[in-house]
Amino acid sequence: MPGRPLFALLVAALALAAAPAAGxxxxxxxxxxxxxxxxxxxxxVSRTALEAANPTITVAGGGARPATPGADLGAPQPATLSYGAGETEKTVTVPIVNDAADEPPEDFAxxxxxxxxxTAQTTTTIDDDDITVDVSPPATTPEGGTATVTLTPRAASARDVRVDxxxxxxxxxxxxxxxxxxxSVTWPAGDTSPRTVSIATAQDALDEDDESFGLLLASPADTLSAPAATITIADDDGGVATTSASRGDVTPPRLRLGLLRTSGPRVTLTVRCPPAERACRGRLTLFNVPSRRASVQALRSERRLAKxxxxxxxxxxxxxxxxxSAATRGLLRRAHSVRVRAYAVTTDAAGNLATTSRGATLRFR
Known part of the structure; x- marks a missing residue:
C-alpha cells in the first residue's frame, strides 16, 4: 500500500501549516x-487569525532603572483584550504619571x-521632563542691607520653569x-540664567543679637535643592555683638513631624521639639503635590491648602x-485622593532656623 504513508505525510504537513507558529x-x-x-x-497588540484566546496585559519595572507602577505609571487600560470575529488588532494604553521630581530615565515592560x-513583551523608557533649581542664600546680610537669594536651574527645560x-x-x-x-520667578523654555529674590532689611539703633527669617520656596512642576532659605541679619550697632555662635548654640532645630491625617475639616500632624532644644516655635504650611493628571484642574498646579x-x-x-477652608475642602473632596506635603519652618531659642517636610497621600470625603 505505497499510497497510505504518502497520504499520512500530506495530512501532517497540512496540519502543521494550519497551526500558528510558537511565539x-x-x-x-x-x-x-x-x-x-x-x-x-x-x-x-496584533494576533494571528486563528488565535482564539483573549490576552491579559501587565506592566512592571525593568532595566537598570526600573519605573515603579503606581508611582511612575498606571495600570494598563484595558487589562484584558477582547477580539471580535475577524479582528486582529487592538490597542492598549498605559498612563504615565507626571511628577515634579528631577530623576533619571526609567524603564518599564x-x-x-x-x-x-x-509571551510577547516590549520595553519603554520614560524620559523625565523635570529639572532641579539650585537655591543659594547669602551667608549674612548687614542690618539695613538687602538679602539676595539666587535661584539657578541646573539644566535647560523644554517648557517654562516657575518658582514661587x-x-x-x-x-x-x-x-x-x-x-x-x-x-514668583519664571524662566522661559531653554533659559538657565540665575534669577534673584531680594528682601530689604531694616536699619535700627538697637544693640541686639543677630536675627534670622526664612524664605519658603516651591515649584509646581520641578525640584528645588532646598524648600527654604535661611537669611541672617547681622546687627551693626554698638556693644559686643552676640550671635548664636558666641552663645555656643549653632545647631538648627531638628523638628520631627509625625504622620499626616485627616480629621473633619482639618489636616493634623504631630510635631516634636528635640530634647536638646529649650523651645521650638514656627509655622506649618500644607501644599498639594501638583500632578498634570489630577482629576481636579485646580490641583494640577501647587496650591497652599492650610497653615x-x-x-x-x-x-x-x-x-x-x-x-x-470650605472652598479647599470642596476641591479635595472632588479629587478624593490627594498627595500633600507639609513644610515646617522652625526657630529655636537661640535663633537658629531650619526647615522640615513630611508628605502623604490623603483621602477626603
Missing part, C-alpha cells in the same frame, strides 16, 4: 521612549500573555526687621491642626 500568536508594537509629560503611551501562547516664594518670620519680625515679600503656627518646649510633642 507568533501575539505581537506588541514597540514604543522605545515616552516623555513624562505625554500623559500616556499606546501600544498595538509591557507584557502580553494568554493560555497556550508564547514667600518670607516667613523667625527671630526677625516682618516690617520691624525686614520687608515681607512674596511672588498653622506652633510653640512647644524641648522634648515635648504637640498635635497641630491645619484648618481647611
Amino acid at each position: 507568533s500568536a501575539y505581537t506588541i508594537s514597540a514604543q522605545p521612549h515616552v516623555s513624562e509629560a505625554a500623559g500616556s503611551v499606546t501600544y498595538t 509591557v507584557t502580553v500573555s494568554a493560555p497556550g501562547a508564547t 516664594y514667600a518670607t516667613v518670620a523667625g527671630t526677625a519680625a516682618p516690617n520691624a526687621d525686614f520687608t515681607p515679600a512674596q511672588g 498653622a503656627t506652633f510653640r512647644l518646649a524641648g522634648g515635648r510633642s504637640r498635635r497641630v491642626a491645619l484648618p481647611l
Whole structure:
C-alpha cells in the first residue's frame, strides 16, 4: 500500500501549516521612549487569525532603572483584550504619571500573555521632563542691607520653569526687621540664567543679637535643592555683638513631624521639639503635590491648602491642626485622593532656623 504513508505525510504537513507558529500568536508594537509629560503611551497588540484566546496585559519595572507602577505609571487600560470575529488588532494604553521630581530615565515592560501562547513583551523608557533649581542664600546680610537669594536651574527645560516664594518670620519680625515679600520667578523654555529674590532689611539703633527669617520656596512642576532659605541679619550697632555662635548654640532645630491625617475639616500632624532644644516655635504650611493628571484642574498646579503656627518646649510633642477652608475642602473632596506635603519652618531659642517636610497621600470625603 505505497499510497497510505504518502497520504499520512500530506495530512501532517497540512496540519502543521494550519497551526500558528510558537511565539507568533501575539505581537506588541514597540514604543522605545515616552516623555513624562505625554500623559500616556499606546501600544498595538496584533494576533494571528486563528488565535482564539483573549490576552491579559501587565506592566512592571525593568532595566537598570526600573519605573515603579503606581508611582511612575498606571495600570494598563484595558487589562484584558477582547477580539471580535475577524479582528486582529487592538490597542492598549498605559498612563504615565507626571511628577515634579528631577530623576533619571526609567524603564518599564509591557507584557502580553494568554493560555497556550508564547509571551510577547516590549520595553519603554520614560524620559523625565523635570529639572532641579539650585537655591543659594547669602551667608549674612548687614542690618539695613538687602538679602539676595539666587535661584539657578541646573539644566535647560523644554517648557517654562516657575518658582514661587514667600518670607516667613523667625527671630526677625516682618516690617520691624525686614520687608515681607512674596511672588514668583519664571524662566522661559531653554533659559538657565540665575534669577534673584531680594528682601530689604531694616536699619535700627538697637544693640541686639543677630536675627534670622526664612524664605519658603516651591515649584509646581520641578525640584528645588532646598524648600527654604535661611537669611541672617547681622546687627551693626554698638556693644559686643552676640550671635548664636558666641552663645555656643549653632545647631538648627531638628523638628520631627509625625504622620499626616485627616480629621473633619482639618489636616493634623504631630510635631516634636528635640530634647536638646529649650523651645521650638514656627509655622506649618500644607501644599498639594501638583500632578498634570489630577482629576481636579485646580490641583494640577501647587496650591497652599492650610497653615498653622506652633510653640512647644524641648522634648515635648504637640498635635497641630491645619484648618481647611470650605472652598479647599470642596476641591479635595472632588479629587478624593490627594498627595500633600507639609513644610515646617522652625526657630529655636537661640535663633537658629531650619526647615522640615513630611508628605502623604490623603483621602477626603
